[in-house]
Each structure stands twice: as structure tokens, then as C-alpha cells.
Amino acid sequence: MANGVWHTGYGIAINLSLPDLGHPGRPDLLREITASVAERDPQLLECLAHHDGRECASESGGKSPWMFIRRGRVGGRRPLVASHLPVTHRATPAESEQHKATKERIVETASRYGLEADAEVPTANRRSISDALVTGPGGIRIGWEIQYHHLSPSSVHRRSVNAVQNRVTPLWVAKDRTASLIDRAPWARVDDMPWKEIAGGREMVIRGGYRYLQTWKCAPSSPRICPVTDGAGHCEQLHSEWFLPALCHPEKKAVQLEDLVLSSATGDSVPVYVPNRGGGRAGRHMWVPAADCRLWQEMTGQTDPLPTAEPQEQDDEITFAEQEIDRTCRAGEEGRFVSDARPVRDLGQPTGGFTLARMPAQRIMSPLITPVERAAASAALGCPPWELGPCAECGQLMRRYGRDAAMFCSVCRAVLNGR
Template sequence: MWHTGYGIEINLSLPDLGHPGRPELLGEITARVTDRDPQLLECLAHHKGRECQSETGGKSPWMFIRRGRVGGRRPLVASHLPVTHKPTPAESAQHKATKERVVETAAKYGLDSEAEVPVANRRSVTDAVVTGPSGLRIGWEIQYHHLSPSSVHRRSANAVEHGITPLWVAKDRTASLIDRAPWARVDDMPWKDIADGKEMVIRGGYRHLEVWKCVPSSDRHCLVSEGAGHCGAIHADWFVPALCVPEKKPVYIEDLVLQSATGESVPVYVPSRGNGRAGRHMWVSADDRTLWEEIVGERTPLPLASADEDDDVITFAEQEIDRTCRAGEEDWFVSDTRPIRDLGQTTGGITLPRMPVQGSRDPMRITPVERAAASAALGCPTWELGPCAGCGQLMRRYGRYAAMYCRVCRAVLNGR
């Protein structure tokens, strides 16, 4: 492409774009079109007086930069304006119906709500803001078409800066907003069904915390042992309602409108144990978040900075510049299908040491974190915990359903 400001050719396949003396060039050309001159970048064929295919297709010779996705690579690709996505009539109707449903639901519950709320000096508009009794503000962003990760981060950060908790709504499991901000996924429904009040189940983005003792009698598999083994430790992980044991009731969009505004449901960010730069955003009950923070011993704030993720790092093929306009040519540059981001799987969870042993000589060796985890795993208050008379591990020793020996020791004593 041609840079009209500097009067230079730009080769997007080179790390320095063909101009090693201009380190700022990449940032300039990848800026949003609204933040720069729309005619800054020109189709090179058009500039040279050759045929520009876009002109016959109803687009302009002015260009913008996007990131492609081919075989795991993320090359820069020049595309003709207009930059903004133009929703289809069906997308627009879905968007409007969902926004109106959020606002109407808020009104039904006696909550203050407002549609099309300007944020950050009117540079962005939140679809709907619902305000709870305590002043908690939830910014609903209905996003039924593709939006770049950087836009999700930027708009979420703007919302938080202005005292609004963002809540993004998607209908596609490949949506780039998933796990980049607090989110919820609903079914791809006709706008008429949305407007008529048909059930809108939250299919992704809302989870429940499950804590269990890893023993043979457990209904869940071990998180650390291969095969069907059991490690005797306490595991904690997050599950969608359908995968909870027993299965939890589904969460509907009306539930989330009310509970997010009242603080009964809250956003939480769980960093990936294998990759510190990645993690899961989810909506959870306030009680679950409190228990999780006790178990992990920390509270992880929602990330606001837009750090490059592994699948967003630009790659450069280092080829000769192509001076031919390729707009409209089939198979010239086909991006791979966007990967599924809402996998509906567990988050990786956390494993505490084997159920702590309550030694009579040192009763203080059990930490508050271990005691809280044991209480959750066994489903009893902390004051009902006590040592197994056989192995010394914490168990439900006092109160209702109390016993002297844990299940494992009872099995051993009974010869099983």
C-alpha cells in the first residue's frame, strides 16, 4: 500500500515494513481509522494509476490493516474501506431485541436502566447500563458480530474507568471477546423469539465452583492423576451448570440482569496455571468467589491492559511487495476459521495438598485456607471438622452425620 503522508510504499510482509528508519510506522498504520486520516493509506495499484478492483465493487481505494489467520500465522493484511462491519438486517434486529430485553427486564425488577449510554467523552456507546440498589453499574455490550480483541480491551477498560462493570454478550463460540472480558454466551435466536420472551439460557460464561475430596467414592475424576486414580487431595474447579454434580439449574439472561446489578453474581478472573498471560473470565455467585479467594489465598483483579496474546502476535513472511490490487479475487487470501474460544470445559482448577492431618501435638498446623477447603469439600461448617480416628485427616467428625472414621478407613476396617 501507499502511505500518503510520507509518500512511501509499505510492505506488510517485512518486520520493519520496508522502512527501518521509521520504528513508529507500524503503530501509525494499525491505529483505528477514527483516530487517523481515513485517506492515510492508499491502494498501491490505485496510486500508480492501475486498475483498483475495489472501485468496481463499491468500496474505496483507501485502506486499513487487519490481522489474518493462516495456518497458525497472524500476518498483516491490507483491506479496503469501509472499516466498520455493517450488520445484516437479521443481526441488527437481534441486537436491538436483546438490548431492549435487558432494559425491560431491569425495569421489571425495579432497577434503573438506560440504553445507548455514551462513555469516555462519547467516543464509545454502551448498549445498556443497569444500575443496582447499591449503585453498582453493569454495562451490557451486545456483540453479535466480530470485534477485534484490542477493541474489547479498550472499551472494557473505558467502562471500568468510568465506574461501569462490562458484561459482553455473544452468540458465537468463536467470538473474540470470550475470556478477554466478563462475558456471557446465548443461543443464536431469531429476533422475534428474543422480543417475545423465549427463554434465553446463558450457555457459556457463567460457572459454579465445585470442591471435592479426591477419593474412590468421589463422583469426579482426579485433576492430577492419569486414568482413574485418586490422589486423596482436595480439588477445586469451575464448571458450567450442566456439568456440576449434581447438575445445577440453568442461568437465564433475566437472572444475570438482576444478579449482576445486585452483586449476587460477580465477575472473576482465573489465571491459567500453565500460561500466566492467559486465563478465564466468568460470572459466578458472590459466595463462590469468596470461597475461591479463600482457597487460593488471593484476589485476582480483572485485567484491563491489552497485552499481546500468543495467537495475536504478528508474523512476517518477508516477501517482495505485491503491487497488484487483489480486492475481490477469490482464494487470494482466505483466513482460517476463527478458533472456538468457548470450549465449555473446566478451567484447570487448583489442587490443595492431601486432606490435612489434624495432629494432636500441633493443632495449629491446619491453615485457614486448608480448613476452608476441607469444609467446602465435605459440605459442612468448619466447627464440624475433626480428625479421623484412623488416619488423622480432617473429616466430618462432629454434628449431624458425624463419624469416628473417614470413608477410606471405614472401608479398610470393613475389609473392602
């Protein structure tokens, strides 16, 4: 990690390992160099090797010799580290035409369905502009953001929060599985195709970002492996997870861009945020059928589908090791987000697992089965709630009434037949 950088404005070398940065006469230097790149000249800080006329590994790799300052994390210490700026991507003519064609297709689709739609609409406070704003009959406003090149996660979050505060639901569109916007806000991924095919009406399938809730009883007859035992057996519990249409049982029809334009504006598709199982703030944003969302909320109590402003956190105290300045280019040692390829974010795996302890049993004294249990059992067994009833042997809910009804659940039938 680089502990030094050249300040092109002052013409000085800065030693980031010293409390005074090697310049005691400049008390505001730390604040100046740690300011956001958006608030200063991007070429203010330069790789020392590049300034000295030696090889800058970042520049020779087709990237940037210019730098920014961040807090590192090394063995519990928080040193200041100079890292190379990624090259700011400028849309190529082809990408610009892709963007324009997608925007126009969204507006034209909405208009064809009788929805109000406009392009390049600023928010009320004019802090951001939606590529396309679609308004549904109930007043739902969807702000479509077509983002076919890299945008920082913080920018995605900031613009999404601004949209929500202006009563607009953001919907980001990507074409790359590594796009930083994935899971930073409600999103959808489409294929990377020539703009003429987009404008010409070629099918635009939503490849990622739209899912269905699948609820099933974990039994030998289930087509799915047990997420608790990782396929080693069946736990007889109720599981729920979100799946892509192609991975559902039975398989769901693929969602087209036109489908999402209409259903998001009418409220038939809604955004959902599913925290990771391990807790914390990380999780998954997705679009889902409204009915699936209601069931999920009943089971989990999750009610925050959209990005909100995060509380301000105090930065850790900076650690100064007081070392000699290192004038070697350290590109490639600065962390994944600077030098390595961006990770694949749209993995397509099932997510948001939720498990009820067991298929609920009918209580002897009174029907105390909760609405959540009844809804989950209904979804898992594929029957309406009024066809549910207790197994005559173990008391667990099963399909007791209506077509294909039985007196005993499959587990009890197997035991009784083996007697």
C-alpha cells in the same frame, strides 16, 4: 507472507523488507503505514496483485483487497508483513433487531425487579456508551454490551477498561462461540434466536460465561476423574474447578438472562478472572455466585476480576531482510486471524483448577488448620465447618460430627476392614 504493498495515496509500491521501504525521500513513511486503521483511510494500502489487475485471493474469497502492516515473527526475526484487512462486518437488519430486542429486554427486566435501568448511557468521559446500564440497590452499576457481530479483542479490552475506570462493571453478551469478546472481559453467551422470540419472552439461557465452583476430595467414590492423574487413579487430594451448571454434581439449574440481570446488579453474582495454569496473562473471565468467589479468593488469593490497563510494552526491533518485492497475493498465508475461520473460544470445559496438597490433618499440638483448608474441606465434604473433625486413625479432616458422622475416614475404614 507479503513483503510489499501499494500505497494508494502516493501511488507507490512499498518494499517492507528494506530499511527505507524503497523510498529514502519519505522518512515518515513507516510511521504512516503502521498507524492504526482507525486513524487512517482503510483503503490507503492495497494488495499489489489487486493493484496490478491480477487475482487477489482475498477479494475472490469474498474478503478485502485492502491491507494493514504488522510485525511478523519468523525464526526469531521480526519482519514487517502486509496482511489483508478482514471485512468490516455491518449488522444486517435482523442482527440490528436482535441487538435492539435484547437491549430492551434487559432494561425491561431490570425495571420489573425495581432496579434503575437506562439504554444508551455514555460513560462520564463519553469515551464509550453502554447499551444498557443497570444500577443495583447498593450502587453496583452493570454496563451491558450486546455484541452480536465481530469486534476486535483490543476494542473489547479498551472499552472494558474505560468502563471500569468509570466504576461500571462491563458485561458483554455474545451469541457465537467464536466471538472475540469471550474471555477478554466478563461475558455471557446466549442462543442465536430471532428478534421476535427475544422480544416475545422466549427463554434466554446463559450457555457460556457463568460457572460454579466445585470442590471435591479425589477418592474412588468421587464422580469426577482426577485432574492430576488424568483419570488414571485417585490422589486423595482436594481439587477445585469451575464448571458450567449442567456439568456440576449435583447438576445446577440453568441461569437465565433475567437471573443474571438481577444477581449481577445485587452483587449475588460477580465477575472472576481465572489465570491459566501455565501462568501468563491468558486466562478465563466468568460470572460466578458471590459465595463461590469468596471461597475461590480464600484458596487462591486471586483478587483482580476485571480488565485493567496493561503496561505498555516495547515493540521488538524490526528486521529488514532486503529482498526483492513480492507482488504475489499471499492471502491464506498471513495467519489464522486474517484468513482462517475464527477459533471456538467458548469450549465449555472445566477451568481454573486448584489443588490442595492433601485433605488437611488436625495438628496434635493445636488446631492450626487454616481458614482456607477448613473452607475447602467443608466444600469438598458437603458439610458445615463445625461438623469437621479429625479421623481417629490418620488425623485428616472428615465429617466427624452431626448426621452421617463417623470416627474414621473412608480410606482408613477400608484399611481397617481389610485387616
